[in-house]
Amino acid sequence: MLLLAILPLHSCAWRGGAAEHYLGPVLFRYSPPLEDRPAISQLVALGVFREGGRQWGLSLGGVERTTVSARLIGDMEPVATPKSPRWSTPLNLLGSPVPSRWTLSLFYLRVDGMQPPGLLARRL
Numbered sequence: 001m002l003l004l005a006i007l008p009l010h011s012c013a014w015r016g017g018a019a020e021h022y023l024g025p026v027l028f029r030y031s032p033p034l035e036d037r038p039a040i041s042q043l044v045a046l047g048v049f050r051e052g053g054r055q056w057g058l059s060l061g062g063v064e065r066t067t068v069s070a071r072l073i074g075d076m077e078p079v080a081t082p083k084s085p086r087w088s089t090p091l092n093l094l095g096s097p098v099p100s101r102w103t104l105s106l107f108y109l110r111v112d113g114m115q116p117p118g119l120l121a122r123r124l
Contacts, residue, residue, distance in 0.1 A: 009047025015114075016053040022109040029102045032084040039069040039085065039115065055120075063124050070118035086112045 011024030022028075026045045033039040043065045051057040087097045091107040 009045075010049075011045040011047065012050040012052070014053045015051070015055055018113055020053075020111040020114050022105065022111075023107070025104070025106050026109060027102055027104050028087075028097070028109065029100060030085070030087055030097070031100050033069070038118070040066070041085075041111075041114075042066045057122075059124055061124060063122060066119075066121045067117035068119040069115035085114045088112070 009025060011022065011026050013023075014021045022043070024045070026043055028041065028043045030041040031037065031039065044062070045059070045065075046062050047060075049057075049059040049063050051059075088110050089097060089103070089105045089108065090110070092103075092105055092109075094104060094106075097103040
């Protein structure tokens with residue numbers, strides 16, 4: 001019964017160049033980098049979730065993906081702070097994404113300027 005409930009849900013991600021594209025329903029939140037913390041993003045997808053580009057994968061059920069883009073530190077002083085990625089949901093009728101708040105994207109999510117993650121955690 002659970003399998004029949006999640007089969008209609010299908011999402012995919014393409015990570016290439018400096019942009020990430022998500023098609024289909026995904027729940028996400030992000031925190032931009034600040035002086036005392038790195039950039040953090042979380043994404044949750046249910047059903048079938050396919051990934052391609054820099055990272056490939058296929059998940060069935062539920063997947064939570066958390067990434068952390070670390071700050072560069074030298075001589076105990078911050079040397080560089082990663083630029084804040086720009087999250088946009090052009091087809092979302094629920095409004096623009098707000099940092100640190102969960103947002104539902106039903107059709108399309110784009111992330112520009114995403115730094116390569118220093119930590120990637122995935123839970124299925």
